[in-house]
Amino acid sequence: MADTLGQSSDRSASTTRNVSAALGVLVLALAPQLVELLWSFATIFGVSGRSTLQVLSAHGAALLLAVPNYLAGANGKGLGSDTLLALIYSYPLFAVAILSLLIKPKGPQDYFGGVALVALALFALWASSDLQGMRGFSFGAGTAPRMFGILLLALGAGVALMGLLAEGPQLATYHWRGPLFVTLSILSFSAAIRPLGLVVSAFAAFMIAGMGTPETRWKETIIVGICLTIGCSLLFPYALGLPLQLFPRFLVQ
Amino acid sequence: MADLFSNLALGFGVAFTPINLMLCLIGALVGTLVGVLPGIGTIATVAMLLPITFGLPPVGALIMLAGIYYGAQYGGSTTSILVNIPGEAGSVVTALDGFQMAKQGRAGPALAIAAIGSFFAGCVATVLIAVLGAPLTKLALAFGPAEYFSLMVLGLIFAVVLAKGSVLKAIAMIVFGLLLSMVGSDIETGASRMAFNIPELADGLGFATVAMGLFGFAEIIRNLDAGSESDRELVQQKVTGLMPTAKDLKDSAPAILRGTVLGSILGILPGGGAVIASFAAYTLEKKISRHPERFGRGAIEGVAAPESANNAAAQTSFIPLLTLGIPPNAVMALMVGAMTIHGIVPGPQVMQKQPELVWGMIASMWVGNLMLLIINLPLVGIWVRLLRVPYRLMFPCIVIFCAIGIYSVNNAPVDVILAGVFGLVGYWLIKHDFEPAPLLLGMVLGPLMEENLRRALLISRGDWSVFLTRPLSAVLMAIAAFLLVLALLPSLRKKRDEVFVESEN
Numbered sequence: 001m002a003d004t005l006g007q008s009s010d011r012s013a014s015t016t017r018n019v020s021a022a023l024g025v026l027v028l029a030l031a032p033q034l035v036e037l038l039w040s041f042a043t044i045f046g047v048s049g050r051s052t053l054q055v056l057s058a059h060g061a062a063l064l065l066a067v068p069n070y071l072a073g074a075n076g077k078g079l080g081s082d083t084l085l086a087l088i089y090s091y092p093l094f095a096v097a098i099l100s101l102l103i104k105p106k107g108p109q110d111y112f113g114g115v116a117l118v119a120l121a122l123f124a125l126w127a128s129s130d131l132q133g134m135r136g137f138s139f140g141a142g143t144a145p146r147m148f149g150i151l152l153l154a155l156g157a158g159v160a161l162m163g164l165l166a167e168g169p170q171l172a173t174y175h176w177r178g179p180l181f182v183t184l185s186i187l188s189f190s191a192a193i194r195p196l197g198l199v200v201s202a203f204a205a206f207m208i209a210g211m212g213t214p215e216t217r218w219k220e221t222i223i224v225g226i227c228l229t230i231g232c233s234l235l236f237p238y239a240l241g242l243p244l245q246l247f248p249r250f251l252v253q
Numbered sequence: 254m255a256d257l258f259s260n261l262a263l264g265f266g267v268a269f270t271p272i273n274l275m276l277c278l279i280g281a282l283v284g285t286l287v288g289v290l291p292g293i294g295t296i297a298t299v300a301m302l303l304p305i306t307f308g309l310p311p312v313g314a315l316i317m318l319a320g321i322y323y324g325a326q327y328g329g330s331t332t333s334i335l336v337n338i339p340g341e342a343g344s345v346v347t348a349l350d351g352f353q354m355a356k357q358g359r360a361g362p363a364l365a366i367a368a369i370g371s372f373f374a375g376c377v378a379t380v381l382i383a384v385l386g387a388p389l390t391k392l393a394l395a396f397g398p399a400e401y402f403s404l405m406v407l408g409l410i411f412a413v414v415l416a417k418g419s420v421l422k423a424i425a426m427i428v429f430g431l432l433l434s435m436v437g438s439d440i441e442t443g444a445s446r447m448a449f450n451i452p453e454l455a456d457g458l459g460f461a462t463v464a465m466g467l468f469g470f471a472e473i474i475r476n477l478d479a480g481s482e483s484d485r486e487l488v489q490q491k492v493t494g495l496m497p498t499a500k501d502l503k504d505s506a507p508a509i510l511r512g513t514v515l516g517s518i519l520g521i522l523p524g525g526g527a528v529i530a531s532f533a534a535y536t537l538e539k540k541i542s543r544h545p546e547r548f549g550r551g552a553i554e555g556v557a558a559p560e561s562a563n564n565a566a567a568q569t570s571f572i573p574l575l576t577l578g579i580p581p582n583a584v585m586a587l588m589v590g591a592m593t594i595h596g597i598v599p600g601p602q603v604m605q606k607q608p609e610l611v612w613g614m615i616a617s618m619w620v621g622n623l624m625l626l627i628i629n630l631p632l633v634g635i636w637v638r639l640l641r642v643p644y645r646l647m648f649p650c651i652v653i654f655c656a657i658g659i660y661s662v663n664n665a666p667v668d669v670i671l672a673g674v675f676g677l678v679g680y681w682l683i684k685h686d687f688e689p690a691p692l693l694l695g696m697v698l699g700p701l702m703e704e705n706l707r708r709a710l711l712i713s714r715g716d717w718s719v720f721l722t723r724p725l726s727a728v729l730m731a732i733a734a735f736l737l738v739l740a741l742l743p744s745l746r747k748k749r750d751e752v753f754v755e756s757e758n
Contacts, residue, residue: 110422110685113685114425116681124432127449128446137710138711139441140442141446142444142446152428152429152432155421169686174684178477179474182474182673183673186470186676187670189656190656190660194666206653210645213644220646221645225649242304243664244661
């Protein structure tokens with residue numbers, strides 16, 4: 001691909017790619033914190049969890065003060081979980097983000113695949129950091145997860161390194177339409193199946209999934225959707241005897 | 254020997270009850286029905302249909318699942334031959350010559366030879382399982398935790414060596430799977446691991462959930478990307494003249510025989526199985542043929558050999574599962590999942606404690622193969638019509654079926670969401686050229702590996718050399734190391750890639 005572009009435009013394209021790649025890794029480095037921040041908005045509606053302000057201050061402090069805290073508290077004992085998250089997960093990925101800014105990987109597909117695996121391994125290491133380790137020669141609850149975590153860390157780093165140094169394929173293009181509507185369809189199904197029953201949720205999910213491709217013709221889709229809904233409501237509860245509720249709860253009662 | 258016959262008699266007694274025959278028939282039919290859908294491979298089919306067996310008694314459920322498995326494989330080859338869209342790696346090779354034959358108007362003979370070859374391979378493999386099952390179970394009794402652990406390492410290495418693409422990435426996928434299997438409660442201490450206080454995760458990630466996400470949803474999303482309508486070229490002629498000519502039969506008989514032998518051997522090896530068997534059989538046929546240039550242009554041997562090998566391997570891969578309790582590939586891993594749901598822990602003790610289950614299943618494998626031969630040839634017309642259904646109507650149906658299926662496993666909406674998440678993970682994996690099958694295998698083997706590793710080290714009082722000092726374990730480890738080195742050697746890598754590349758063009 002890059003060969004077909006002119007030399008100069010290739011260079012400018014690569015610098016923008018570098019910045020966006022580094023930004024991508026940066027977001028990945030802060031992903032757990034961001035997820036908790038998003039989740040904290042839901043606490044307004046009574047979902048259990050820390051409030052937005054608490055999340056912001058706790059993670060902000062942890063990210064800023066992780067190193068001094070670590071040096072003060074000997075050997076990482078007694079550090080809070082947020083500080084550990086910053087130390088184990090975010091800081092190493094910050095380093096990767098800076099690296100991504102400076103060096104252009106030769107095989108981006110492998111490089112970013114490897115980086116994501118590294119992030120996953122670091123996250124697992126953080127998540128199992130509160131578990132007990134070896135007791136004498138018997139395994140604790142945390143031994144195996146940590147073992148596999150470190151192994152994945154090494155392998156992910158290996159894959160990333162290969163992508164960095166060896167010529168490899170470019171990033172594949174992602175499409176948004178299919179993934180978005182299929183995911184929405186799945187989400188709507190899982191949200192609706194309990195309160196609204198099989199008939200409503202299956203039909204709604206069918207229609208949402210149908211939006212996943214521009215080729216959809218609506219009349220046809222609605223007819224097939226109705227047929228499928230009828231078929232499913234006969235097949236699963238009756239023919240297979242699964243305990244599924246067919247109609248909305250408020251209608252049944 | 255007398256043992257063998259009494260065992261088989263017991264098995265056929267179980268398999269020939271009307272209910273079990275019915276279940277086997279339904280399984281084979283439904284399996285073919287779903288397996289025929291383009292883009293849905295064997296693993297996805299079994300994962301999708303897993304929930305419908307939950308309401309059955311254990312023996313019936315396993316018989317039906319086995320039927321689904323064969324049906325799915327046969328359905329996959331039907332799609333490869335008629336539409337040139339192989340649902341999974343195993344039937345890629347079948348598509349090479351099968352689709353060419355179909356283009357020449359010989360789809361009928363191609364399908365018939367695939368069915369006949371599969372049936373023959375199935376018969377041989379069934380006998381092989383019956384013969385090898387009992388002695389291997391005895392061998393299994395000599396297995397301590399160290400040997401089990403080493404065997405699983407060997408199995409995983411096999412899976413890596415045989416997987417397509419980078420060895421490093423395949424190993425990374427296995428470890429990813431192992432790590433995922435750690436989520437949930439620790440077996441010994443009961444401590445909650447990486448569950449983030451989410452009650453639904455306390456029991457661990459559901460196996461069916463992950464499989465359905467990675468293979469069902471991810472595959473759908475990916476197919477939507479491709480612009481589904483454009484690359485489907487269905488053979489438009491009517492499929493007529495099902496029966497192969499005498500010359501066809503004469504040409505393909507030796508190929509079927511060789512494919513069966515090769516497939517049976519490769520299937521027993523842990524981690525390998527069906528995929529490599531069909532590749533190997535095709536390559537072998539091409540090598541020894543007097544007219545290798547005919548391959549890829551509609552040579553009937555090119556359909557017969559890989560199909561027989563595929564089926565033989567699929568069946569003999571039950572051997573490590575039934576005797577050692579170790580699933581050798583992702584489909585068998587799903588079977589383990591199904592067995593555990595029914596309260597059966599696969600392994601040597603099952604063969605002794607529940608002989609009617611094991612032998613019933615073995616007998617029903619043969620019955621299943623026979624049924625495929627009988628039902629599928631007349632039904633080819635229906636499968637062709639099914640293939641004409643446009644993808645824009647098919648994929649929402651598959652989404653809904655999967656969603657209902659996952660929901661019905663535990664009646665938990667969270668499971669559906671998790672499967673959706675794993676669908677996106679699977680899409681990402683495909684985009685970065687990671688293979689999801691080793692991940693699934695790692696996920697199933699994770700708890701087993703951890704348990705045996707723990708036990709082995711407890712018995713040896715923390716001495717890691719136990720894996721090398723116990724002779725059986727040392728041999729297994731040595732084979733694993735040898736294979737890994739082989740796979741990493743540049744010269745062999747090139748050859749291995751060639752095999753895969755050749756089949757893609």
